Amino acid sequence: MSLFDVDLGFGRTWSRVGDSYAVTKKPRGLDVGAVAEVPFSAMEAIPQGGAYDPSFTMRSPQAITSGTYFECGDVLVAKITPSFENGKQALARILPGPFGYATTEVIPLHPSKPGHDPRLLFFYLLHPDVRHHVAERMEGSTGRQRVPEGVLLDLPIPEIEPDDQSAIANALETIHAAAAAELNAEQNASTLKRTVMNALFTRGLRGEPLKETEIGPVPESWEVVPLGSLGKIGNGSTPKKTVPAYWNDGTFPWLTSAKVYDREIAVADQFVTDVALAECHLPRVQPGAVLMAITGQGKTLGHCAVLRIEASINQHIAYLQTNTERAEPGFIRGYLETQYEYLRQVASGGGSTKGALTCAFLRGLPIPLPPTLDEQREIVSVLDALDRKIDLHQQKRGVLEELFKALLHKLMTGEIAVSDLDLSALSMASTQPEEEATA
Known part of the structure; x- marks a missing residue:
């Protein structure tokens, strides 16, 4: 059953994103040239799949000939295909200035009323049914379709009390952070594997002197x-x-x-x-x-x-x-x-x-x-151990991503309450140093 066909629980009703959020516009009279540098986020700087902060480069105001004005706390949503369908979006939590500029292919949204947590909107926009609903309403020629601002503002969203918004956002953020920690650990393990492989296939495991060959240095006893x-x-x-x-x-x-x-x-x-x-x-x-x-x-x-x-x-x-x-x-x-x-x-x-x-x-x-199967197998055993480590982080991240999707749906619809959850173990795991979390 689609999210939008669900009978909301706990007395919740549907509202519109535009009832509580507005598209951020550059204030009238703002002198952009009065600042020395402006943080700028190109499309490739907008994270894919739900990471929080965009990266940016510092540009002089004169170097920004076009772009979308945004402020700290804004949800930045990529509006062009396929970036939108791929979940390209960011929550601008920290900026090294009073405002920033992003690619023109971004829609910035900010709360228009007090008591609305932009993290909840950020997570809500990652729901597969929400993405599908919005993508069906894109406009423009094939291959260059875009999400109109009005479609985002008219997007149905469950009406949730401010305190509950923050509680739900906190729970989803915990899972989100744990999945990000597993991704980071997976990437670190992959980097370690590349380093180890380079050493194994050039120096071996026996500490032998090396000889130069057509493929570079290898141990003397190797062919x-x-x-x-x-x-x-x-x-x-x-x-x-x-x-x-x-x-x-x-x-x-x-x-x-x-x-x-x-x-x-x-x-x-x-x-x-x-x-x-x-x-x-x-x-x-x-x-x-x-x-x-x-x-x-x-x-x-x-x-x-x-x-x-x-x-x-x-x-x-x-x-x-x-x-x-x-x-x-x-x-x-x-x-x-x-x-x-x-x-x-x-x-x-x-x-x-x-x-x-x-x-x-x-x-x-x-x-x-190497001259013996035993030496070859010893090298394989090292590589297998690293592969198992990478696989473990991939599997854990996959479980967390599925948990995030399930809880996003159930918390937004009121099928379960935040008070029913105990995510303390995830919270501790996501803040452990990488070497402890992956031991």
Whole structure:
């Protein structure tokens, strides 16, 4: 049921945002040139997904030829597609001056009556039903649609007493802060992983002297070998979707490049039949293979995973059927992860609009190789520990984001009261130092 179809509890009624908020306008007679510098927030400075404060640069008044005037405490809402749908908005809590300017693609809102907490409006505008309601009322040509100010001011919002507004905002802020803390911890762990990976694949774990190679320094006992020397490299194909015999009641796993984000692939989402395997020349890739996405213009190209089941693949994936007596698949996947940006540069072909890697290129790709599987596995265990740490923060953040959405709906509609909640544990977790919160 949509938010706007809910029967509000506790005697609440619907009002309009415009009954309590107004669009901030530059005061008549304000001399902007009287200040030395003005904080300015471009569209990229407006956070996406509900972070509070915008970033800004300090500009001289003369350098601001256009923009939207706003003041401290304003809710800044991106009005152009797709920024609005993506939740680009900010609450300007702190400004290094009496006012600021933002991109013209922002609508600033401030309370027009006492007793209204702008944090509550900020959170309310993140509700998926609210975003959908407003997005349906955008105006303008396709691709350049904008939210009219009147649509925001006419937006239905539950009428809530001032004390309850602050209590609800406090509760949502607690969850919001805890999710932000998990995101920060996740980013810190990812940064740590990049640093560790760079050290592991250049210096190893044994403290050996280093030697210079075509890929840079590596431990003296390591080899640098072509990837193709570590197993067979090939790619797959896609059986015609119009042939039911290839798909109906299929039982053999078939993978698309979206699966490489899993890092270790243990389940499939799609299946083909034995007829497809026989007639479409699909490879039967065995467990232990390293898979890589080799086409695409988004972030997928260059991502790798280790296959833990027997499966086939489409033409957008290359596989290395790893010789596991010589190389640990997780080691290969880990090193290839460090080459992500390089692989994407190669795929772009110096400006090609349709990037792709070839199996021939991958066969010749140089890769460092420790002499023993034990050393390779020790490196993999370090990387796995870091990946588990990152995954834990991602999972916790996902739970908090779902909790935020559920409580936002229930608190705004009166289905539950703030007094029913105990968020003390979240409050303590969000204020812990990162090293304690992520221990």
